[in-house]
Structure formats: structure tokens, C-alpha cells
Amino acid sequence: MVHSRCFSESSATFTSIPILDFSQTRSPETKSTFLACLRDALVNVGFFYLQNAPIAPLVQHAFTVKALELFQLPLEKKLEIEMVNSPHFLGYSRLGAEITALKPDHREQFDFATELPAPGPDEPLYRNIVGPNQWPDETATPGFRQATERYLSEAGDLTESFTKLIAEALDLPPTALDEAFDRPQQHKLKLIKYPPPPEPSEESSGFQGVGPHKDSGFLTFLLQATPHRGLEVQNKAGTWIPAPPLPGTFVVNIGRALEALTGGICTATTHRVSLREEDFQDVDGQSLGPRFSFPVFQGVSPDLSSARISLVIPDHIRRLVKDEKVKSDAEATFNTMFRGSIGEGTLVARVTSHQDVGQRWYPDVLAKALQGQRDFQSQ
Numbered sequence: 001m002v003h004s005r006c007f008s009e010s011s012a013t014f015t016s017i018p019i020l021d022f023s024q025t026r027s028p029e030t031k032s033t034f035l036a037c038l039r040d041a042l043v044n045v046g047f048f049y050l051q052n053a054p055i056a057p058l059v060q061h062a063f064t065v066k067a068l069e070l071f072q073l074p075l076e077k078k079l080e081i082e083m084v085n086s087p088h089f090l091g092y093s094r095l096g097a098e099i100t101a102l103k104p105d106h107r108e109q110f111d112f113a114t115e116l117p118a119p120g121p122d123e124p125l126y127r128n129i130v131g132p133n134q135w136p137d138e139t140a141t142p143g144f145r146q147a148t149e150r151y152l153s154e155a156g157d158l159t160e161s162f163t164k165l166i167a168e169a170l171d172l173p174p175t176a177l178d179e180a181f182d183r184p185q186q187h188k189l190k191l192i193k194y195p196p197p198p199e200p201s202e203e204s205s206g207f208q209g210v211g212p213h214k215d216s217g218f219l220t221f222l223l224q225a226t227p228h229r230g231l232e233v234q235n236k237a238g239t240w241i242p243a244p245p246l247p248g249t250f251v252v253n254i255g256r257a258l259e260a261l262t263g264g265i266c267t268a269t270t271h272r273v274s275l276r277e278e279d280f281q282d283v284d285g286q287s288l289g290p291r292f293s294f295p296v297f298q299g300v301s302p303d304l305s306s307a308r309i310s311l312v313i314p315d316h317i318r319r320l321v322k323d324e325k326v327k328s329d330a331e332a333t334f335n336t337m338f339r340g341s342i343g344e345g346t347l348v349a350r351v352t353s354h355q356d357v358g359q360r361w362y363p364d365v366l367a368k369a370l371q372g373q374r375d376f377q378s379q
């Protein structure tokens with residue numbers, strides 16, 4: 001079985017991904033069941049499917065249509081908003097431009113975010129992970145910006161409801177995590193296209209959609225917009241568990257910021273997208289075309305550090321956490337970097353993923369990050 005409704009407790013060596021139903025949060029009788037399932041997913045799995053999320057299907061649909069149109073623009077139009085122009089890591093990344101776990105990802109993507117101004121010159125460098133978007137030419141994609149901002153705004157409201165639910169699932173007051181966020185808070189929306197993998201060959205073997213990684217933010221809300229399989233989640237025994245798209249659901253997962261804030265009680269789980277030829281075909285062997293997925297990464301205040309946050313998590317919740325170390329901890333080199341401020345850790349993660357942006361805007365940070373990676377590997 002690939003996934004399960006939350007009937008019983010999972011363990012850190014989960015073999016299925018729980019399904020939570022957001023509509024249960026609306027009545028006091030069912031909310032406690034929801035919170036129990038959420039608690040289990042937070043401490044053991046780090047991933048769950050969410051049904052009945054309050055993002056209107058029409059808003060999802062309008063955004064998806066516009067997102068697919070955006071990918072159809074000619075390359076020169078996309079390059080007008082190439083990410084390398086932006087010190088805020090927003091804009092277009094060509095196929096293969098992003099690196100995860102030391103290898104290029106076989107995907108093309110656009111990064112957008114809640115529209116906010118760039119930081120002032122006196123603010124810390126890492127605050128530049130927040131800043132204004134590069135929007136595509138409105139005449140080339142009429143209505144794109146509006147549909148995207150609408151979607152991101154509804155997703156932003158959902159992140160706020162979830163922040164309260166997570167606090168409650170940890171038996172904390174609903175507002176306990178509020179201090180982790182800026183007002184307004186910037187969230188990121190990534191539009192991703194994974195073209196079908198090249199014919200298997202010597203060079204293409206080991207092609208990755210996106211390599212094993214943990215997300216940097218608080219929570220991620222992922223819309224799998226096509227029926228392809230490929231997303232996989234690693235349990236603490238190191239086994240990869242598939243997370244295929246379930247119609248009408250989002251895949252929600254915990255990022256490093258939430259893990260750091262809760263001192264590791266909530267677990268940020270490693271995941272990847274594999275590109276297998278068979279995942280790009282339907283049951284009759286017909287091509288499904290490219291895979292599209294749209295994650296929203298819930299941001300936190302870049303100034304936040306685990307040293308500054310005073311969360312006292314009750315003992316009975318702490319006791320739920322089994323002290324199992326994952327056997328292969330992807331990108332473990334980032335672990336120590338999240339001990340400073342989250343903004344600093346995130347900037348290091350970004351320059352390592354987008355080295356062209358790093359080279360242009362943050363050459364010193366990039367040099368240090370690459371040295372850190374080399375030192376880690378030679379240990």
C-alpha cells in the first residue's frame with residue numbers, strides 16, 4: 001500500500017504517507033482527530049497528503065493554465081527574466097541550471113514570490129533572499145501575474161491556518177509559532193517542468209529530476225499538476241517511498257526552518273524526483289508529456305535563529321520522537337549552517353543551488369559554501 005488514512009500511528013520507518021482531511025479542522029468533534037494525525041505526521045514522517053485544502057479549485061485551475069502557457073514562451077522571452085538578473089533568486093532557470101546534491105537537476109523552472117521590496121543597504125546581506133519578482137511580459141502572457149498572485153495569496157492564507165494547527169498539534173497555544181514570521185511574510189512559488197528523460201544511455205544514466213534534498217522553509221505545499229509518478233520520500237531506514245499524485249490533494253512537507261525551530265521534533269524529510277521512462281507513460285504506453293509540479297515554500301523571518309526562539313515543547317510530545325538517525329542524510333553539509341540565523345543558512349543553500357546567481361551577486365558566500373562542501377566530503 002502506498003498511502004494510508006491516519007488510522008494508526010506511523011513510525012520513522014514509515015512505508016506509506018498519511019492523508020489528512022482539512023475539512024476535519026472545521027468542527028470541534030473532528031478537529032482532535034485531525035490534530036492527532038498531524039502530530040503523528042510531523043514527528044514520524046515529515047510528509048502528508050492534504051485533502052479539501054481551502055484553495056478554490058477555480059483558482060488552482062486558472063493558475064495551472066497560465067503556468068503551462070508560461071513554459072510555452074520562446075526561450076528568448078523566458079531569458080528576459082532569467083534568475084541571474086536577480087539578487088533575490090527570483091526568475092527563470094533553464095534546464096539543468098540548478099544543482100542539488102552536487103548534480104544538475106533535469107528540470108526547467110520559474111521562481112516567484114510574494115511581492116516585496118528589496119532590503120535597504122544597511123540590512124544584513126542575507127535579507128536579500130527577500131525581494132521583488134521579475135514578472136514576464138504581460139503582453140506575452142496576459143493574466144499570468146494576476147492568476148499567480150491570486151494562487152499565492154490563497155496558499156499564503158493556508159500557511160497561516162497551518163501554522164496555528166501545527167502549534168496546536170504540539171500542544172502549544174495556537175499563536176506559539178507566530179513570532180517566526182515577518183509581517184508581511186514572503187512565500188515562494190516555484191513552477192517546475194520536468195521534460196521526459198532522454199533515452200537511457202551511458203551519460204544519461206543517473207539523470208535526476210531533482211536530487212535528494214530537504215526544503216529550507218517552514219512547510220511546503222506541493223501541487224502535482226500532472227499524473228506522473230516520480231516524487232519519492234526517504235524514511236529513516238533510507239528506503240525511498242513513492243508519493244504519487246492523488247487527485248484533489250496537496251503534498252505537504254516540513255522544511256529545515258520548522259525542524260530547527262522545534263529542535264528536531266518535527267522532521268524535515270529528504271525527498272527527490274526520479275525520472276524513469278515508465279513514469280512518463282500512461283497504462284497504454286502513450287507519452288504523458290512533461291511532468292509539471294508547483295510547490296509553495298512557506299517562508300519564515302530570515303532573522304530567526306533557533307537560539308532566539310523560546311519554544312518549550314511539552315515532554316509528552318518530545319517522547320514521541322524516536323531517536324533514529326537517517327542512514328543517508330542528503331546535503332548534510334547544510335545541517336550546521338542552520339545553527340546561525342535561518343537567513344544565513346538559506347543564502348548559503350541558494351548560492352549552492354544557483355551558482356550562476358551566487359557568482360554574480362555573492363561570490364564570497366559561494367566560495368565559502370563550495371569550500372565547506374569540499375571539506376565535508378574529505379572528512
Ligand SMILES: O=C(O)CCC(=O)C(=O)O
Pocket residue numbers: 190192210215222224231271272273293294295
Ligand atoms: O517536483 C516535485 O514534485 C518536488 C519538487 C521539490 O521537491 C522541490 O522543488 O523542492
Ligand SMILES: [Fe+2]
Pocket residue numbers: 213214215271
Ligand atoms: Fe523539495
